[in-house]
Amino acid sequence: MLFYTDSPEETEKIGARLASALDGRNIPRAFIAMRGEMGVGKTAFTRGFALALGVSGVKSPTYTIVNEYRGKRRIFHFDTYRISDGDDLYSTGFDDYIETDGYTVVEWSENIEDYIPEDAIFVTISREGGECGRRIEITSKKELEI
Numbered sequence: 001m002l003f004y005t006d007s008p009e010e011t012e013k014i015g016a017r018l019a020s021a022l023d024g025r026n027i028p029r030a031f032i033a034m035r036g037e038m039g040v041g042k043t044a045f046t047r048g049f050a051l052a053l054g055v056s057g058v059k060s061p062t063y064t065i066v067n068e069y070r071g072k073r074r075i076f077h078f079d080t081y082r083i084s085d086g087d088d089l090y091s092t093g094f095d096d097y098i099e100t101d102g103y104t105v106v107e108w109s110e111n112i113e114d115y116i117p118e119d120a121i122f123v124t125i126s127r128e129g130g131e132c133g134r135r136i137e138i139t140s141k142k143e144l145e146i
């Protein structure tokens with residue numbers, strides 16, 4: 001699936017649609033692997049995703065690596081920018097989180113490629129067009145309409 005946005009709000013809305021699609025289908029557990037450079041809108045997308053589940057005030061867990069939220073579903077929001085190996089990742093509790101019901105959303109999933117589950121949903125954001133133009137590609141092995 002391919003989307004184009006021209007503002008952070010529009011990007012949030014795409015995030016919200018993804019969350020609503022998962023929740024609406026009663027999917028208890030999902031892994032969302034986000035890719036894209038600094039400032040492209042990964043946190044904006046996650047903010048919208050969380051909002052759709054009743055969670056506001058999402059901020060990038062750049063220093064804490066993971067923030068946990070409890071809305072209609074649990075959300076485990078990772079930013080693995082500072083993660084460089086499997087030991088670092090393991091120490092965040094990653095292995096436990098991904099086996100817990102809830103939605104794991106990972107910014108900088110490029111850094112943890114070897115640990116991304118098979119059934120992950122990939123969200124790749126890139127700049128396109130003017131300063132606020134973004135291209136958002138959502139792919140998954142399983143069929144998914146949002």
Ligand SMILES: Nc1ncnc2c1ncn2[C@@H]1O[C@H](COP(=O)(O)OP(=O)(O)O)[C@@H](O)[C@H]1O
Nearest residue numbers: 006007008011038039040041042043044132134
């Ligand atoms: N179409 C857009 N989608 C998302 N963010 C946008 C868009 N246009 C401009 N922006 C700006 O880009 C920045 C994205 O920041 P953020 O979501 O924190 O990025 P990341 O988490 O990828 O580093 C914000 O300053 C936001 O206002």
Ligand SMILES: [Mg+2]
Nearest residue numbers: 042043060107
């Ligand atoms: Mg971010």
